[in-house]
Amino acid sequence: MITALAIMALGAVVLGAALGYASIRFKVEGDPLVEKIEAILPQTQCGQCGYPGCKPYAAAISAGEADINLCPPGGMDGVRKLADLLGREVKALEAEEKPKQVAIIDEATCIGCTLCIQACPVDAIVGAAKQMHTIIEPLCTGCELCIKPCPVECIHMLPITENLDNWKWKYPVIEIKRAA
Amino acid sequence: MMNWTTPPYLLDGQASVRRVMLQVLVGLLPGIGAYVWLVGPSILLQLALATISALAGEALMLRLRGKPLSLFLGDGSAIVTAWLIALTFPPLAPWWLVVVGTLFAIVVAKHLYGGLGQNPFNPAMVAFAACIVSFPALMSQWPALGLKLTFAEQVSIIAGLAPRIDVMSGATPLDAIKTALKLGEGTVDVPTLLATQDVFGNFAGRGWEWVTTGYLLGGLWLWQRRIITWYAPLGFICGLSLLAGALWLWNPQGFASPLFHLFSGGAMLGAFFIVTDPVSGCTTSRGKLIFGFLAGLLAYTIRVFGGYPDGVAFAVLLMNLCVPLIDMYTQPPIFGMKNQR
């Protein structure tokens, strides 16, 4: 009995020491989890999650402060990937999932106030004071941050339509049931 | 109306699951013929029982799972399972044994794992293993050789109306040799046994040797039809004969020859109809060879050193477990990448 206890205790001590040593010896610098989470986030930097960008949100998820279903641009797909990565439950998205979109500036209405330029998180708007502004479409992430600051409401969002460049082959529909 | 269009628009009109399964059934016919010649039409009754219960079980499970009956009931896969069960069970086993075994195979081993194409274990072998563990006595009662029963008598035995005890004194040749060696404890040797006992024939069990030859012929036909490939059967035969041959060469008195082992029990059925099961077997060529080879080794080991009269079922089930691993490590090099490994 005593021997058994001693062996178990000894085992615990040895394993504990090994684990403790390993955690110091093989310590991982930085927080790779944040990076992994950030890689899943769509980088729209839209702040719809309530954080000032994708990285802060990733950090908040990693710290357990934020839920994984706060990113509308990432959609349910993103939620699923996050749930997969973090081993959490898949949850319905907090907000409504929208199709991908780009901002368009109505050139006739734009007064050249530069407010949207300041709001754009990815520098996708060009223009100068009193000059008409325009959006560099390929760079626009569709974050909608430019809409609010516009004093003349000349920016609106257009959903990205299917074209030959982004067209995809569809998932084959399984027809077993219908055939019966 | 199918408005489902996807290239290629040309399809090989011949290819279908049903056609594959039907050919497997045809491949079993020579063996069945020999079986009928050996033990009488009782085996046909067992085949019918198994087929009916397999189809009933399949229909029930398809209904429960909400799958189209017409499509899956006709694919023939349940009948293949049923026939393999009937052929591996004792021919005069009570009717309910075959029914229970078949239902177990279809309901548990096949449909609970996702139905056609999804079962990790060979359903027929699962049924055999489950029954031999649950009903060891019934599963080892083989009709005594030379027992001449009319079809009516066979039916009444299978139906449980006639007493079983006295007619069921027989054993399979494999069992006979094992029991004799065990009881003899060194006083008997294999060549004498084979020469003296009635149960042994020219090169294996009397009569049984022709049944297994029938399976061999059916299997070769399947290979010629390209329904099966040669990898798994060859691997199995090599594995079995390698171990059997080594031990036989080392001690011919204590071990039967590879020929005897190949043509006894379920070896040929296993080699051509069970290790070749695509669903539960390996998919790569090298994987099939390895799968068959290891199954052959295991089958011999269990058969000779284990507690069961035959080892094919357990060997196959154990190897089914290893399939994903073997497949993963035997992925063939692809076009253009053969010299870059």
Added chain:
Amino acid sequence: MLAQLFGFKGGVKPQTNKAPSVQLPIGQAPLPSCLFVPLHQNIGGAPNPLVVVGEHVLKGQLIGGADGWVSAAVHAPTSGTVLAIEEHVAAHPSGLPTLSVVIEPDGRDQWIPRTALDHRSLAPERVREILRDAGVVGLGGAAFPSHAKLTPARAVPMQDLVINGAECEPFMTCDDLLMRERAEEIVRGIAIFRDLLGAKRVLIGIEDNKPEAISAMNKAVLRLAEDYAVVAVPTRYPAGGAKQLIRVLTGKEVPASKRSTELGVQCFNVATVYTAYRALAHGEPVISRIVTLTGNIEQPRNWEVRLGTPMRELIALGRPKADTDRYLMGGPMMGFEIPDLAAPVVKATNCLIAGSPALFPASPPEMPCIRCGACAEVCPHELQPFELYWFSRARNFGKTQEYHIFDCIECGCCSYVCPSHIPLVQYFRFAKSEIWSREREKQAADAAKARFELRNAREEREQAEKAERLAKAAAARGSERKPAPASAAVLPPTVEPVQPVAAAESAEAVSPSDPDTVRKATIVAAMERARAQREAVKPRNTEQLTVEQKNEIAAIEARRAALKPEPAAAQGGRADSATSQERPGE
């Protein structure tokens, strides 16, 4: 001459159905009522339109200039008027539109001036340019710009030039007829490619079910005294796949990760060679191609068709039978169903097949995979299609790449033999396009992230610089405090007048047109604010002011200029001086 054929693993032998469309010689398709020439007919960059609406163009006139190196030009297929440059349905499985030049033929079919060139007298670079500007692309169906394939690899000497006349797709006979009728031009064209690549040996592979084409090519080779080998290869689909034909003729296997030139071999379709020859020796750009029109029609035949001809007009030439229910572009194995017959014939259109339920019966319902491995047996790239299928089906795209999904050439052999009738190729196409789209998204996300981080860094830097400037200014003020007091008393009145002027000015400008709606009010407010802001920042930007106002502003500016070096240090505190300096900008 050639002793050994190598063969390839896998492949299938479907009914070839080629006989009906080789009965008649190649016909000249009549001029259509209207041509829709898509600008983007090649793999690579989309050409830019070089014509304007209303312009009269000549046959062969450049209408779309190559965009970048991997791109090819587009030309007017006949003379006529440009009616529009607009989105028109593309020859694509999606039926989506693409930018096309709409030309109304004038019926004169008048050529541009053409100059014949000898490639031997030109620098190789120049020849490649000519081919690009003549719009020469792979006419086997891939439409990859040919000139981009004509540069030999630096490290590997070019051994073999493979000319692909195998044409393994069932129904298709356009290359067969081209070889029968225009063998000599093909053989002459081969010399261009051989010289550009410096290939030692030329192998012309033709499936052995085309004896007429083989003998025509052989005769042409003999007549022109070339040392090309015309090789009959066994008829087995997909022997006409570039990689399969290279394998059969040279024994070399080109993986997806390599270019064939890296193995010292290159492959061109016979029709491509033919157009290259026409482009150089006759100065004719690619404005037409041979199209096999076959299937469920009264008169199957090969037609020389101007690019941009609406498919409907071409198909009418063959008189489709009543039970025709679909049209395929390309062969039945790798082609696709055309969603809209308004789509034009393009460089990739090698074949149009009218389909009927009898010709292409509906696929039986899909069953679960039974892992039989039939697909792996016929896969010419020796892949494991069933594994790819499971992973594609489960959207496990990482695994599909591990199992080499991008080596799949979508030949359709696996689907052809599958006993469970699984649309395997469709799953692979789905997986591939998902992977591409995710890759695009990932790149966009990475770019957005980089830009966001750059922007943040810039803002931080600007803030730091500003703070530094302020600190410096404050420090400077601290040291020059003595001379300051005189101006301190003047400051408050100088600041205040600026804003009222601006406000009054903007109110005057807006009030006449001021409507009642709230919306307009907000706009006015916003414009006021913006104007006030601008005015405050740049008071000089006021051309329409009265002379008095201008004078006033000038006076203010003068005072401000005098003030600038030592602003508002009256109160003495550093913090106070900083805020007062900020004020004009508020």
